[in-house]
Amino acid sequence: VTISGVESFPSEGEVWYTTVRSRQLNVWTWLEARFDPDDDVVNEVSVRQGQTAEESRVCSQAMMRFSQSNATIVALSLLGYDVLTPTGSGVERVYDGSAADGIITCDDVIVAINGEPVLAAGDAVDIIRALAPGDIVELALESIDGSERTERIALGDDGNGNPLLGIRPQTRFDQNDLDLSISIDTGQTGGPSAGLAFALTILDALTEGELVGVQDVAVTGTIRLDGSVGNVGGVRQKVIAAREGGAAAFILPRQIRCADLVDPGEDCFYDDEWAAIEESAEDLPIFEVTSVFDALAVLEELGGDPLPSVEPAP
Numbered sequence: 373v374t375i376s377g378v379e380s381f382p383s384e385g386e387v388w389y390t391t392v393r394s395r396q397l398n399v400w401t402w403l404e405a406r407f408d409p410d411d412d413v414v415n416e417v418s419v420r421q422g423q424t425a426e427e428s429r430v431c432s433q434a435m436m437r438f439s440q441s442n443a444t445i446v447a448l449s450l451l452g453y454d455v456l457t458p459t460g461s462g463v464e465r466v467y468d469g470s471a472a473d474g475i476i477t478c479d480d481v482i483v484a485i486n487g488e489p490v491l492a493a494g495d496a497v498d499i500i501r502a503l504a505p506g507d508i509v510e511l512a513l514e515s516i517d518g519s520e521r522t523e524r525i526a527l528g529d530d531g532n533g534n535p536l537l538g539i540r541p542q543t544r545f546d547q548n549d550l551d552l553s554i555s556i557d558t559g560q561t562g563g564p565s566a567g568l569a570f571a572l573t574i575l576d577a578l579t580e581g582e583l584v585g586v587q588d589v590a591v592t593g594t595i596r597l598d599g600s601v602g603n604v605g606g607v608r609q610k611v612i613a614a615r616e617g618g619a620a621a622f623i624l625p626r627q628i629r630c631a632d633l634v635d636p637g638e639d640c641f642y643d644d645e646w647a648a649i650e651e652s653a654e655d656l657p658i659f660e661v662t663s664v665f666d667a668l669a670v671l672e673e674l675g676g677d678p679l680p681s682v683e684p685a686p
Contacts, residue, residue, distance in 0.1 A: 373573045377552035380577045385584035385676070387576065389569035390592045390613050391561050392606030412608070423468060427477070431465055432562030434478035437516075438464065438542055439563070440556045442595050443570030445545060446664060448554075450599075450679065451578060456545040459483070460514065461496040463539050470538020471528040476513070481544050484512035493541035500537050505529035509537070545597075565604035567595030568623070571664055572671070581677035589674065590614035591667070593625040599664040601625045603639060608649045615656040621674055622653070623667050626660040 394414075395401070404411075423431065448455045460481040466472050476482075482490050485499045486509055503509065504527070511523045527535040556570055569591040576583035592610050594602035603625050604610070614622040630636035631643065641649070650658070659670045672678050 373570065373577060374555045374557070375552060375574070375577055377550070378578070381580050383576050383582055383584060384586045385582055386588045387569050387573045387584055388588055388590045388614070388617065388619060389558075389566035390590055390610035391563070391566070392609045423466075427466070429562065431478040434462070434516075435464060435564040436558060436562045436566075438462065439565070439567040439594065440558075440570055441545060441547075442597055443556075443567045444547070444554050444574060445597060446595055446599050447571045447574035447578070448550075450575065450664070453550060454548060455550070456547055458492040458543050459546045460544040461490050461493045461541040462544040464542040465540040467538045467540075470536065471525050472538040475523050475525055476511070476539060479516045480513045481515075482511055482541070483514055486510050492543040494543075496537075496541050500527065500535055503527060503535045505533065505535050507535065543597075564594040564602075565592050568593035568601050568625075568661075568664060568667060571595055572667060575668075575679060579680055581680070583668075583676050583679065584671055585620075585674050585676035587620035587674065588618065589621050589623060589671065590617065590619035591623045593623070593661070593667075595664065601661055601663055601667070603627065607641075608652050611649055611653045611656065611658065615652070615654055619656065621657045621659060621670075623659045623661055623670055626662045 445455050460483045462481050463476055463478050466476055466478065482496050484490055485496060488495075488499055490496050490499070500509070506529075507527050509525055509527060511525065512520070513523060514520050525537065528538060530536040554574060558566065572583070572591060590610070590613070592604050592607075594604060596602065607624060607627065610624070611622055627646070628640040629643075629646065630640040633640055636642075659667075661667045661670060668679050
């Protein structure tokens with residue numbers, strides 16, 4: 373994380389983000405993975421969910437951009453800055469076989485539908501909901517490279533007679549002109565799961581004292597604009613990486629337990645699965661949080677300085 377335009381403060385302790393590597397297996401690597409207790413073998417369909425390798429890469433990079441933007445906005449907002457203006461509906465995911473499939477990508481931002489301006493994800497949803505399956509919509513799109521184009525798409529049906537475009541929208545925010553600049557370089561790493569780590573790192577860098585304390589803390593979790601923290605994948609591998617990397621603690625999103633659900637799905641943990649995670653952690657303390665505020669409280673519990681009260685900044 374690089375900050376310019378304002379004073380920043382180096383810290384002794386660091387926030388580490390964790391990531392998981394996946395690869396396609398042949399017979400030999402499959403056998404290797406089956407006998408490595410740190411590896412999990414999963415079905416490719418469950419990972420890509422109908423996307424090609426290139427579509428998966430593009431969407432992963434888009435989610436990383438959203439993650440960095442959300443983290444910056446959350447951190448600066450907590451420090452009193454007037455940060456953002458909504459400027460369109462980004463595309464977090466394009467669903468396989470939907471009306472948008474093959475036409476819209478995760479590099480696109482919808483700025484108008486049928487001539488009506490779209491400033492936020494909710495605008496796009498409201499416009500589409502007022503139409504019917506089979507209706508033709510004209511989308512004004514901006515791409516990440518700055519190019520603009522128009523696409524005409526016939527809406528699909530969600531199976532209940534409702535119109536369906538087939539994307540997961542997410543509001544694009546442009547940052548207002550500020551006296552500071554923040555850039556985050558993660559190389560080729562994609563996905564949304566480092567958002568909480570980015571937000572905490574920015575907060576630590578822009579405030580005096582040791583927000584993280586003098587130890588290194590591993591962190592994972594997506595972050596939304598309201599500061600809430602969302603689930604991530606590869607939890608067991610991330611715990612192992614944090615432990616082997618020498619982190620003093622690991623902060624992760626509150627994981628849903630299957631026992632708490634009436635109809636358990638894929639995004640929950642059964643007791644034996646969570647027990648395996650705790651066993652993999654060995655003596656690494658694990659803290660589950662639901663928001664950036666919970667995470668700040670954990671860091672204070674671990675010996676870090678509390679986030680200072682601040683006056684609204686320009």
